[in-house]
Amino acid sequence: MSFLIERADPSQIDALCAIERKAVQLFRGHPAWASYSAISIPPELLQQAIGRGLVWVALNEAAVPVGFVWLDTDAGDSVAGIAEIDVLPDHGQRGIGAALLEHACAWAGAAGYRRVDLGTLADVRWNAPFYAKHGFAVVDKDGPAFAYARERDRENGFPDHLRVFMSRPLSAPGRGEWTVWPAPAKLNLFLRITGRRPDGYHELQTVFRLLDWGDEVRLRLRDDGEVRRLGGIPGVPPPTDLAVRAAQLLQRHARAATGVNIERAGVPPGVDIEVTKRIPMGGGLGGGSSDAATVLVALNQLWRLDLTEDVLAELGRQLGADVPVFVRGRSAWAEGIGEQLTPLSLPSRHYVVLDPHEPVPTVALFQAPELTRNAPRATISSFVSGETTENAFAPVVRARHPRVAAALDWLGGFGQARLSGSGGCVFLEAKSFDRATAIAARCPVAFTAQVAMGVDVSPLRDALARHRGAERATRTTGGR
Ligand SMILES: C[C@@](CO)(OP(=O)(O)O)[C@H](O)COP(=O)(O)OP(=O)(O)OC[C@H]1O[C@@H](n2ccc(N)nc2=O)[C@H](O)[C@@H]1O
Ligand SMILES: Nc1ncnc2c1ncn2[C@@H]1O[C@H](COP(=O)(O)OP(=O)(O)O)[C@@H](O)[C@H]1O
Known part of the structure; x- marks a missing residue:
């Protein structure tokens, strides 16, 4: 089966919310089930993120959404977060989640972000071990860099003892890159x-x-x-x-x-x-x-x-x-x-x-x-x-x-x-x-x-600071 990844469109909001509801079913029986199933995506927040170009959708051959990823850029100056990533359960194991994740990380790198963070379950095969295969490493979640993400977790009622936080470093775009x-x-x-x-x-x-x-x-x-x-x-x-x-x-x-x-x-x-x-x-x-x-x-x-x-x-x-x-x-x-x-x-x-x-x-x-x-x-x-x-x-x-x-x-x-x-x-x-x-x-x-x-301050100024920081960091670590 082939699929295509593109920016999500507001007309897909219902479909994406439905994908999330189906994907959450996979946690049935897990200790996190009660809190996960109690929380669904607020459509108005998803719409807001789509309007900002922060959501990408995977479409099947019939142009029907089968998965999506949602990036959060409110976490900090040079850090983007994975707010949500879901694939229809009957479309699992086909590389769709991996492609969505790579797509979001590639955009974040091109936008000058230095790191992508996420919070996930440590013991679920398609959670922490999946992200580890894609360059994410478990971090000390008590560190100040994760205070914001943990606060979100607390608001959502997620079980802190079962959740890990993971980070993937990004390098500045190379010479011929977008x-x-x-x-x-x-x-x-x-x-x-x-x-x-x-x-x-x-x-x-x-x-x-x-x-x-x-x-x-x-x-x-x-x-x-x-x-x-x-x-x-x-x-x-x-x-x-x-x-x-x-x-x-x-x-x-x-x-x-x-x-x-x-x-x-x-x-x-x-x-x-x-x-x-x-x-x-x-x-x-x-x-x-x-x-x-x-x-x-x-x-x-x-x-x-x-x-x-x-x-x-x-x-x-x-x-x-x-x-x-x-x-x-x-x-x-x-x-x-x-x-x-x-x-x-x-x-x-x-x-x-x-x-x-x-x-x-x-x-x-x-x-x-x-x-x-x-x-x-x-x-x-x-x-x-x-x-x-x-x-x-x-x-x-x-x-x-x-x-x-x-x-x-x-x-x-x-x-x-x-x-x-x-x-x-x-x-x-x-x-x-x-x-x-x-x-x-x-x-x-x-x-x-x-x-x-x-x-008060333009997102362009924030982006300039991000790009300058990313370039400096890449130069000092000899990344390019
Ligand atoms: C009216 C305003 C208010 O912010 O915004 P917009 O509605 O275009 O967004 C601006 O003054 C528009 O600025 P901008 O669209 O950049 O105008 P320009 O390309 O410089 O000018 C287009 C034409 O508008 C007229 N013009 C523009 C600005 C100005 N202060 N006096 C003018 O008379 C001139 O005839 C000029 O040839
Ligand atoms: N990159 C561009 N984006 C939008 N409009 C452009 C661009 N380059 C030239 N234009 C021309 O400038 C006109 C004014 O566009 P725009 O700046 O979007 O609106 P406004 O001046 O009313 O705020 C457009 O109708 C178009 O002909």
């Missing part, structure tokens, strides 16, 4: 236009709230100096793709700048680029800009250019007004055309982000005669007090795009719904994950809902 980088989405928590510059660009004030959810950019160095886009986005030819333009701009800058040697021995100056698009295009969530920023930041590291954040932000500004905030990687108060940034520390919030499936052309909106361009200046304190929440584009978009208006109206039934950027995506702030998922679960079929968390 590396994986996040490109988070943003929301504009308010947006005011205060004037227009002689070059036609608008002076605005906004708060960029970075999210813990977005696109995934994959980069692989090329020896021939070329920048190649694999896959590509329908309707976006590679020369106009912001990810490609960012790589080319950085390459040109590095070749022209004094003191920067892109052709330095050992660092191939070309790159293959792949992007997994999750952020709706033309949605006001800054997807293209974030892809570009991720390419700038990641290639600065991979090409060992050592350009400063200021230089990268300025290169980003040349690509688009929204790029600098993603390069700097902090939620921020913004002025100018969006490039004058003051980092903000905002209260922890979850967001229901609704895609009405109606791309809104930014340029046309900035040109709209009815757009208010002379708003009085807001202050950070007026935003913090909750007084300033309006978006200058909202009345224009409402009048021109009925689907966006309908999305605002529907979401507005649960609280204050706002437009992000020039739209068409709209969002609502919620104080808890449960509240946000409860609203998202009721989303009408005409729209798509995503729950995301606001973050």
Whole structure:
């Protein structure tokens, strides 16, 4: 029997939950049975993980899910965990679990994680002995590194005396291997236009709230100096793709700048680029800009250019007004055309982000005669007090795009719904994950809902720190 492993899709949630329920039956009669059978996967958490690309599914020849693996990246800076791995009992002994495990570990290595951890039963053949065959070793579970995992075990009521914790070390991706980088989405928590510059660009004030959810950019160095886009986005030819333009701009800058040697021995100056698009295009969530920023930041590291954040932000500004905030990687108060940034520390919030499936052309909106361009200046304190929440584009978009208006109206039934950027995506702030998922679960079929968390620091900065750490560790242990 052959099988295929690919990223899980939200439509597979029920199937994956059913696989887990069948797989747990194998523990019947084991002392852990009572606690294992009492705990099932919360579908909303699985959906959240699928939306972040942390779940892979094994499909049989009929494209039916027969197993899955779920990675948890909340455990620590450079550690990923196996949250769940299950294969249908009648599909056991065929290498499906092993392939899923290897797939998840390969992704974690490419994303700069240094270790994969898991908790399992010591005495069950397809548990600890299986993981031991795949490079995992039992660790001292009393160590501080496992406090988080044990706390989870306690919450789940798992029998501590029967459980072992295991770790597998990962090495940094080698020269010709893929590396994986996040490109988070943003929301504009308010947006005011205060004037227009002689070059036609608008002076605005906004708060960029970075999210813990977005696109995934994959980069692989090329020896021939070329920048190649694999896959590509329908309707976006590679020369106009912001990810490609960012790589080319950085390459040109590095070749022209004094003191920067892109052709330095050992660092191939070309790159293959792949992007997994999750952020709706033309949605006001800054997807293209974030892809570009991720390419700038990641290639600065991979090409060992050592350009400063200021230089990268300025290169980003040349690509688009929204790029600098993603390069700097902090939620921020913004002025100018969006490039004058003051980092903000905002209260922890979850967001229901609704895609009405109606791309809104930014340029046309900035040109709209009815757009208010002379708003009085807001202050950070007026935003913090909750007084300033309006978006200058909202009345224009409402009048021109009925689907966006309908999305605002529907979401507005649960609280204050706002437009992000020039739209068409709209969002609502919620104080808890449960509240946000409860609203998202009721989303009408005409729209798509995503729950995301606001973050002060971009996942890109975390990824950069991870990749740097992994490279340093591999260099010092002579792993490459
Ligand atoms: C409206 C905002 C709010 O965050 O976001 P989106 O809705 O695009 O996500 C941004 O200002 C969009 O930034 P971005 O999408 O990067 O814009 P750019 O590519 O630089 O510009 C596209 C076009 O929009 C107009 N533009 C853009 C920014 C600005 N401050 N004034 C403008 O007039 C210009 O006509 C420009 O040619
Ligand atoms: N890598 C990319 N991802 C998304 N859009 C891109 C990309 N490269 C170029 N574009 C173009 O930029 C436009 C704006 O896209 P996007 O940044 O997703 O939305 P917004 O500016 O509304 O936040 C798209 O409609 C597309 O034509």
